[in-house]
Amino acid sequence: MATRRLGIVMNGVTGRMGLNQHLVRSIVAIRQQGGVTLPNGDKVMPDPILVGRNAEKIAALAKQYGIERYTTDLDKAVNDKNDEVFFDAATTQMRADLLMQAIAAGKHVYCEKPIADTMEKAMAAAKAAKAKGIKNGVVQDKLFLPGLRKIKLLNDAGFFGKILSVRGEFGYWVFEGDWGQPAQRPSWNYKLAEGGGIILDMLCHWRYVLDNLFGNVEAVSCLGATHIPTRVDENGKTYKADADDAAYATFQLAGGVIAHMNSSWCVRVQRDDLVTFQVDGTHGSAVAGLTKCVTQSRVNTPRPVWNPDVPQTMKFAEQWEEVPDNIVYENGFKIQWEDFIRHVCADTPWKHDLVEGIKGVQLAELGLKSWKERRWLDVPAIKI
Numbered sequence: 056m057a058t059r060r061l062g063i064v065m066n067g068v069t070g071r072m073g074l075n076q077h078l079v080r081s082i083v084a085i086r087q088q089g090g091v092t093l094p095n096g097d098k099v100m101p102d103p104i105l106v107g108r109n110a111e112k113i114a115a116l117a118k119q120y121g122i123e124r125y126t127t128d129l130d131k132a133v134n135d136k137n138d139e140v141f142f143d144a145a146t147t148q149m150r151a152d153l154l155m156q157a158i159a160a161g162k163h164v165y166c167e168k169p170i171a172d173t174m175e176k177a178m179a180a181a182k183a184a185k186a187k188g189i190k191n192g193v194v195q196d197k198l199f200l201p202g203l204r205k206i207k208l209l210n211d212a213g214f215f216g217k218i219l220s221v222r223g224e225f226g227y228w229v230f231e232g233d234w235g236q237p238a239q240r241p242s243w244n245y246k247l248a249e250g251g252g253i254i255l256d257m258l259c260h261w262r263y264v265l266d267n268l269f270g271n272v273e274a275v276s277c278l279g280a281t282h283i284p285t286r287v288d289e290n291g292k293t294y295k296a297d298a299d300d301a302a303y304a305t306f307q308l309a310g311g312v313i314a315h316m317n318s319s320w321c322v323r324v325q326r327d328d329l330v331t332f333q334v335d336g337t338h339g340s341a342v343a344g345l346t347k348c349v350t351q352s353r354v355n356t357p358r359p360v361w362n363p364d365v366p367q368t369m370k371f372a373e374q375w376e377e378v379p380d381n382i383v384y385e386n387g388f389k390i391q392w393e394d395f396i397r398h399v400c401a402d403t404p405w406k407h408d409l410v411e412g413i414k415g416v417q418l419a420e421l422g423l424k425s426w427k428e429r430r431w432l433d434v435p436a437i438k439i
């Protein structure tokens with residue numbers, strides 16, 4: 056059994072996602088477990104170089120997590136032939152240009168969603184990756200959530216019968232930052248000029264979730280809103296929040312399933328998790344959060360009777376049965392990193408490529424257009 060090194064240029068690791076999910080929960084964890092095992096039994100040990108604008112910050116991070124290499128020179132890192140992979144989790148707006156630069160340098164590329172802030176740039180990146188023949192991928196972490204994996208299990212087992220509808224609630228209250236409670240998300244999320252907006256942020260997730268679990272998205276109708284027009288940023292400065300902070304979107308899927316997703320940073324949580332999906336089918340229904348999933352089958356369905364004159368006696372939440380944790384669910388970002396590393400080093404199958412990434416940007420763009428034009432829009436197939 057041999058162990059080979061894989062050099063990975065990691066950009067944006069001082070950010071929320073880059074640090075927590077990609078560096079700590081994925082690459083550091085993979086290094087601690089002794090690398091990624093390939094189908095032939097060989098191991099791959101990721102050897103990251105951390106890239107950041109602030110030398111002190113990036114040096115401190117490298118030291119904290121036992122990483123030898125770090126730099127503030129992105130161009131040099133991207134052009135270093137000793138590193139094969141470029142990864143980006145920095146700002147959405149710069150992503151497509153960075154991908155283009157890394158692809159031109161012959162790197163395999165992997166990145167956070169969305170892969171670009173416009174369809175045009177997303178298409179260009181995927182085309183360039185195809186022309187150069189490099190491996191490429193986008194994070195599609197929600198597919199690896201235990202809650203959604205349980206929904207997939209139920210569907211594969213035929214539990215739902217014919218699926219009729221999917222309704223999703225995503226969101227929580229993001230503090231405005233103005234009365235002693237700092238906001239728990241970066242301010243760029245609420246500024247259009249900086250790539251913010253919940254439609255761009257979340258519709259790319261809903262695209263791959265719906266496509267992969269319930270049927271390809273064929274049409275969209277989306278109503279956005281900017282409920283909170285003024286917020287206070289990380290430095291205590293008041294700014295105009297001009298990006299959409301809520302989206303109410305309906306989707307028609309291949310096979311006739313109707314899906315509706317509410318996404319909001321202006322909603323207080325009265326449900327079991329920050330995101331929940333309810334799937335109703337002819338033979339059974341399920342509700343999944345990030346980890347937990349409960350079911351109600353056709354034969355266990357109670358018979359409520361509508362009567363506004365008497366208080367409700369049924370305890371609806373108690374009428375559902377939990378899907379057990381029969382397996383250990385690892386961090387989804389780490390699973391996807393391991394799959395990508397195997398794909399790069401052993402050419403194993405991989406479906407989360409930049410073309411899948413384009414689809415997310417496409418749905419976000421169509422969602423924005425639908426809102427602006429107040430109408431349903433079809434979702435055309437992507438050809439690159």
Ligand SMILES: NC(=O)c1ccc[n+]([C@@H]2O[C@H](COP(=O)([O-])OP(=O)(O)OC[C@H]3O[C@@H](n4cnc5c(N)ncnc54)[C@H](O)[C@@H]3O)[C@@H](O)[C@H]2O)c1
Binds near residue numbers: 073256
């Ligand atoms: N997969 C998911 O569930 C998920 C969740 C949240 C965010 N994201 C995506 O991850 C990306 C980062 O989001 P975040 O919430 O971690 O943001 P963040 O603001 O916490 O981090 C942004 C990172 O980009 C860097 N950066 C910002 N401006 C820069 C510039 N001008 N030049 C170079 N670097 C710059 C910052 O230093 C930081 O490392 C976004 O594209 C977002 O869409 C994905």
